[in-house]
Amino acid sequence: MKRKMYALIVCLLVLLTACNQETTDSDGLENKKSDTVTEATSQVEYEMPNDLIRSDSTVIDDSKTKSIITSQESYQIGTYIKISIYADKEVPSSLFDELFYTIDQYEKKISTSILSSEISAVNKSAGIEPVVVSDGLWELLQKGISYGQVSQGKFDITIEPLVELWGIGSDHARIPSEEEIQKAIALIDYKQVVFDEADHSVFLPDEGMGIDLGAIAKGFIADELKEIIIARGYEHAIINLGGNVLTVGHKPNSDTWSVGVRDPQGGQTDILGVLYLKDNSIVSSGVYERFFEEEGVRYHHILNPFTGYPEQNHLQAISIISEKSIDGDGLSTSLFVMGLNDGYTYASTRDDIEVLFITDDNKIYYTEGLKDIFMLTSTLYEEVGRYVE
Ligand code: AMP
Numbered sequence: 156m157k158r159k160m161y162a163l164i165v166c167l168l169v170l171l172t173a174c175n176q177e178t179t180d181s182d183g184l185e186n187k188k189s190d191t192v193t194e195a196t197s198q199v200e201y202e203m204p205n206d207l208i209r210s211d212s213t214v215i216d217d218s219k220t221k222s223i224i225t226s227q228e229s230y231q232i233g234t235y236i237k238i239s240i241y242a243d244k245e246v247p248s249s250l251f252d253e254l255f256y257t258i259d260q261y262e263k264k265i266s267t268s269i270l271s272s273e274i275s276a277v278n279k280s281a282g283i284e285p286v287v288v289s290d291g292l293w294e295l296l297q298k299g300i301s302y303g304q305v306s307q308g309k310f311d312i313t314i315e316p317l318v319e320l321w322g323i324g325s326d327h328a329r330i331p332s333e334e335e336i337q338k339a340i341a342l343i344d345y346k347q348v349v350f351d352e353a354d355h356s357v358f359l360p361d362e363g364m365g366i367d368l369g370a371i372a373k374g375f376i377a378d379e380l381k382e383i384i385i386a387r388g389y390e391h392a393i394i395n396l397g398g399n400v401l402t403v404g405h406k407p408n409s410d411t412w413s414v415g416v417r418d419p420q421g422g423q424t425d426i427l428g429v430l431y432l433k434d435n436s437i438v439s440s441g442v443y444e445r446f447f448e449e450e451g452v453r454y455h456h457i458l459n460p461f462t463g464y465p466e467q468n469h470l471q472a473i474s475i476i477s478e479k480s481i482d483g484d485g486l487s488t489s490l491f492v493m494g495l496n497d498g499y500t501y502a503s504t505r506d507d508i509e510v511l512f513i514t515d516d517n518k519i520y521y522t523e524g525l526k527d528i529f530m531l532t533s534t535l536y537e538e539v540g541r542y543v544e
């Protein structure tokens with residue numbers, strides 16, 4: 156409440172002192188919807204979280220693209236974030252304030268590890284009562300359900316009890332007992348979620364059920380950031396949310412963006428190849444992201460809701476190239492669990508996405524559209540291209 160009042164007062168002051176600026180609503184997220192696209196000189200002050208880890212601007216005068224690249228980095232939603240905007244002059248830090256503030260606001264709505272988040276409220280009310288959610292979360296939940304349908308339940312937003320049980324990436328990661336696994340998977344079924352369109356409420360009918368949006372949150376947020384950047388009048392940018400990369404337009408000199416495809420067997424900065432993209436998103440899911448090992452077996456964070464175990468289907472990683480990052484994120488997790496055969500078959504039915512699969516025998520398969528825009532750079536891998544059953 157206090158936060159809203161504060162934002163409202165700031166907003167009113169700004170409105171009074173500068174009539175040619177865009178306005179913001181109480182949580183700052185409506186800015187992007189404004190029809191009046193002004194130069195990015197938003198002087199709206201965002202109430203930045205005290206614990207935000209964030210850099211100052213790095214400004215590079217880039218002769219190749221004949222532009223000024225302004226970048227800032229942060230650590231949010233459990234991941235490293237870097238946003239670079241290419242323009243004819245330095246981008247004001249206030250735009251990065253807006254972007255990082257937006258990420259923070261969404262994190263506070265959709266993170267299961269924040270007890271006061273909207274999604275935690277939905278989960279705590281499982282078996283008790285429906286909870287009304289904000290528009291952004293409603294939209295994200297609907298998207299989440301749609302990937303459940305695409306993958307026939309291999310992607311399931313109600314996977315939270317299983318995610319919590321394994322605790323992969325947390326300090327309580329362990330191999331659960333068979334009994335615990337059976338109990339958790341009995342609670343997973345996205346079809347049971349009751350959505351009430353009238354009041355945008357969400358109800359999980361059984362106690363113990365829970366929603367986890369970890370598989371789509373980054374993609375969703377990346378799309379929102381892109382909208383803000385465009386609404387502020389910028390046409391060339393690259394948004395990197397921990398490896399979810401979303402490009403805005405092309406480079407100012409018309410070049411494509413070169414985006415590295417992570418080597419699943421290498422370190423965080425090792426790549427196996429490069430994709431040349433324009434105005435596209437690339438999102439990867441892989442066994443290297445979060446895992447623990449016990450007795451030589453790797454237990455990673457992409458779980459099969461039917462078996463209750465990390466998916467073991469001879470894939471090391473998969474990347475989706477799509478227009479919207481939410482689709483890339485949702486489909487990268489979905490197609491990873493579906494596997495090479497079903498995943499490739501599904502991808503071939505969609506002309507709006509391209510997919511690259513890396514199998515555990517170090518072969519790279521991809522859909523037709525990547526033939527001319529993917530370049531293998533590692534000698535460890537073999538480029539096969541089209542997958543034939
Ligand atoms: P990503 O890295 O985008 O593939 O997402 C992995 C994250 O999604 C995990 O850390 C879990 O929070 C969640 N998750 C794991 N398995 C599934 C699944 N089968 N369906 C939906 N979400 C999942």
Ligand code: MG
Binds near residue numbers: 483
């Ligand atoms: Mg995903």
